[in-house]
Amino acid sequence: MSDLPDLPVTFRPARTRGIMLTAAVAIFVVVTAVGLLLKPLGPGERASFVLTAALLAGVMLVLARPKVLAEESGVTVVNLTTKRRLEWAEIVSVNLRPGDPWVFLNLSDGTSLPALGIQPGIARERAVADARALRALVEARSGAGPEAPRG
Structure with a gap:
């Protein structure tokens, strides 16, 4: 045949995957940048922002799988x-x-x-x-x- x-x-x-991968990168960059740019935060709080960003990006990557x-x-x-x-x-x-x-x-x-x-x-x-x-x-x-x- x-x-x-x-x-x-x-x-x-493919479209859904592209959206999820783009969103994962964007979420990681934005949440990490916010955590690092906020002056009154200590190192532990900044690390929690980065960890949260990584977890959110990880969820998006699983949705793209x-x-x-x-x-x-x-x-x-x-x-x-x-x-x-x-x-x-x-x-x-x-x-x-x-x-x-x-x-x-x-x-x-x-x-x-x-x-x-x-x-x-x-x-x-x-x-x-x-x-x-x-x-x-x-x-x-x-x-x-x-x-x-x-x-």
Whole structure:
């Protein structure tokens, strides 16, 4: 099938990631600068500003982490705090229905795994295209038959 993307391919919310990374840097710089420029603060208080800035930036970096990596051997889903490796045959279907915050992978064990790396937030068309591409890869590699389009 010529519509399949070349492997390996990484799906991630690029705009959201860019915003999160930019915000992390901006938050760190601004909060640190405020802490260092306030004259009446002692060294401990200034250090607490820098620590707070680092913690806030760290949260933004965690929010920028999600991705879905499709390779010859399977799919790796990286969410906020978890990472799960799946064989192609484990994925039964790829769903992105209207109103869903991200793609859901229905698995052969009867569970569903959220894949935050494909989310329609501020780039719906990109997310729909990515979900279709991942769905086509799953159908081609797992032996599952095509289902009705969703998304």
